[in-house]
Amino acid sequence: MLVAILLVTLLGFVAIAVDVGLIYSERAQLQNGADASAIALAQTCARDAKSNACLTPSTMAGSLANQNALDGSSNVSSIQLNATAGTVTVTTGAKEAGGIADSVSLFFARAMGIPTKEVRAQSSAVWGGPIKGPTAFPLAFSICQVQNMVDGGSQVLQNKDSKSANPGCTLPSGGTVPGGFGWLAQAPGECGASIDLSIDKGGSDPTNTKTGNSAPPNCDDTLNAWANGITAGRKAIVLLPVFDKVTGTGAGAVYHLQAFAAFNVVGWKFSGQDNTTPLSFRNTAPKGSGSTATATCTGDCRGIIGEFVTYVSLADGYKLGPVGPYRATIARLTL
Structure with missing residues (x-):
C-alpha cells in the first residue's frame, strides 16, 4: 500500500522531469520560429510593402516556423501585420498529426488526467525610418x-x-x-x-x-x-x-x-x-x-x-x- 501511494508521487515527479521538459523544448522551437517569421516579414515589408510575401505573409511565416521545429512541423496560429504602421506579430503553436491544434501530447502526465498541454509562442517586430x-x-x-x-x-x-x-x-x-x-x-x-x-x-x-x-x-x-x-x-x-x-x-x-x-x-x-x-x-x-x-x-x-x-x-x-x-x-x- 505504501508503494502504491508513493507511486503516484513518483509519477508526478516523472511528469515534471519529462513532460515539462518536453513543453519547454517545444516552446523554445516555437519561439525561434515566431522570431524568425516576425523579423523576416518585417524585412520583407520594409523593402516592398506591395510584395507578394508581404501581402500574403502566411507562406513565409509557415515555412520559417517549420524550419525551426525539430520535427519540421509547426502551426502559425495568427499573423497580425500592419504595413502602414510598420508592425507585425506572429503567433506559433504546436502541431501534431491528428492532435489538438496548438497542443502537445504528454506521456506521464496523462496518467494524472492531463493528456495534452497548449503550447504557443509569440513574437513582434517593427520597421521604420531611422x-x-x-x-x-x-x-x-x-x-x-x-x-x-x-x-x-x-x-x-x-x-x-x-x-x-x-x-x-x-x-x-x-x-x-x-x-x-x-x-x-x-x-x-x-x-x-x-x-x-x-x-x-x-x-x-x-x-x-x-x-x-x-x-x-x-x-x-x-x-x-x-x-x-x-x-x-x-x-x-x-x-x-x-x-x-x-x-x-x-x-x-x-x-x-x-x-x-x-x-x-x-x-x-x-x-x-x-x-x-x-x-x-x-x-x-x-x-x-x-x-x-x-x-x-x-x-x-x-x-x-x-x-x-x-x-x-x-x-x-x-x-x-x-x-x-x-x-x-x-x-x-x-x-
Whole structure:
C-alpha cells in the first residue's frame, strides 16, 4: 500500500522531469520560429510593402516556423501585420498529426488526467525610418546628390560646390557649401556621429559641421574595415544623413538634416586616404545606352564612390519613425 501511494508521487515527479521538459523544448522551437517569421516579414515589408510575401505573409511565416521545429512541423496560429504602421506579430503553436491544434501530447502526465498541454509562442517586430541614432561615418550629403538614386548605378559623392554637377537642384548654391558634403561632429573618441533628425540635430550649433578634404580623425579603422570587406567581396553599406537646406558658409555652415540614406561604398578618396582601386562598378548611364564608363575619383576629386541602395538594417540603437524617402529602413524584434 505504501508503494502504491508513493507511486503516484513518483509519477508526478516523472511528469515534471519529462513532460515539462518536453513543453519547454517545444516552446523554445516555437519561439525561434515566431522570431524568425516576425523579423523576416518585417524585412520583407520594409523593402516592398506591395510584395507578394508581404501581402500574403502566411507562406513565409509557415515555412520559417517549420524550419525551426525539430520535427519540421509547426502551426502559425495568427499573423497580425500592419504595413502602414510598420508592425507585425506572429503567433506559433504546436502541431501534431491528428492532435489538438496548438497542443502537445504528454506521456506521464496523462496518467494524472492531463493528456495534452497548449503550447504557443509569440513574437513582434517593427520597421521604420531611422530618425535618431549613430552613423558609422560622420558625413552628411546634399539632397541634390541623391535625387537620381532611384535610377541606381554607381556615382561619386564629391566635394564640389556647383549647380552644374546637380542640374535641377533648387537649393542655394547647388545645395552645398565649399566641401560639398558636411563633416559632422563626431562622438568622443569614435569615427561616427550621433544623429537626431527629430530635433534637427546640426540645425542650431555651427560647431556641428566643418569642411575639409581629409578624412576625419578616428576613422582609419573604419576605412580599413571597408577596404578589407570590399576586397573579400563583402558590401560596405553605411547609413548617411541627407540635408535639404544649408545656411552659412565654411566651418560656420549649418545643415538641416532630413533623413538617412543607405550608401554602398566601393571606394573613396580623401587627402591622405585613397582607396579607389577596388572599383568595378558602372556609372549611372541610362539603361540601354551601352555605356560602360566607370565611376572614378581622380585628380583633385575628393569623395566617396558607390551607389545608393534599398537597405534594411538590423542594427540596434536607432529610434524609428516613418519610412524616409531614401529607402533606408531599420527592422527589429520588440518581443
